[in-house]
């Protein structure tokens with residue numbers, strides 16, 4: 253095969269001839285090495301979306317991800333002021349953040365949410381993809397047998413399953429290669445807690461199964477999908493009893509190997525670890541962050 257030489261050289265040159273030229277080989281190897289080094293070292297700024305990150309576990313996850321070097325898209329449903337203060341806290345860490353409204357019980361709004369997110373991405377970061385999605389938002393559902401009504405089951409599934417699945421589907425085309433999706437399950441999907449959490453736990457169990465299937469579907473894009481399963485953690489969840497009620501806390505502490513109810517920051521740290529670039533070989537897993545609850 254013959255290639256035209258440069259205009260400066262004027263003469264025709266064969267590929268074989270150039271490969272046999274020792275100076276060409278050295279220059280070629282040097283160029284290839286430097287391209288590989290730049291591929292290995294050129295990293296873009298990672299951007300994480302954390303749903304329900306205006307307070308509780310989501311807030312801690314957003315801050316832990318920011319501490320690990322990611323910029324953050326915070327979402328809130330009602331807590332706009334809290335979201336603004338999380339954005340300020342992330343800025344104080346030297347990272348960029350924006351806050352967007354999102355209601356997981358309204359899948360009809362997800363396309364508009366993605367459009368807003370993309371416009372923030374291009375405006376703030378000059379790109380149109382994100383790297384990490386943490387599906388965290390959710391609320392306790394307490395419905396003991398005998399008091400379960402169909403609407404309460406639908407409401408629980410709407411937020412914890414339908415919302416998570418449809419939002420992730422809408423976001424999936426905008427997640428960069430080698431991205432991370434972290435869904436939120438619960439210790440209650442592994443062990444049976446107090447009566448009344450059957451519907452909530454079943455919804456979380458559904459998300460664990462979905463996590464494994466999604467991990468397979470997204471593996472060709474090197475996107476990992478895992479579920480984090482917090483144990484009892486002191487937040488507003490369930491009316492705040494896990495944070496504020498000393499009787500409940502000490503009763504639960506007896507069932508936790510580490511001897512106490514978790515803090516939101518315990519879950520934040522675990523999520524930042526799962527989201528790290530070192531975790532590219534871990535996918536389709538349920539990772540419990542419960543301090544060893546009901547082992």
Ligand SMILES: NC(=O)c1ccc[n+]([C@@H]2O[C@H](COP(=O)([O-])OP(=O)(O)OC[C@H]3O[C@@H](n4cnc5c(N)ncnc54)[C@H](OP(=O)(O)O)[C@@H]3O)[C@@H](O)[C@H]2O)c1
Pocket residue numbers: 303304305306307308309310328329330331332354355356357388389390391392411436437438439481482483484485486487488489490494
């Ligand atoms: N705390 C625990 O012991 C525990 C244990 C296992 C699993 N989890 C799970 O961990 C996640 C976070 O819980 P948490 O303890 O941090 O609860 P939390 O303190 O009550 O915070 C809940 C967050 O979710 C948002 N949210 C609730 N419903 C929403 C909806 N329909 N659409 C969008 N956002 C919504 C809230 O937003 P607004 O404030 O704006 O309304 C808030 O940011 C949940 O998925 C929960 O099921 C918690």
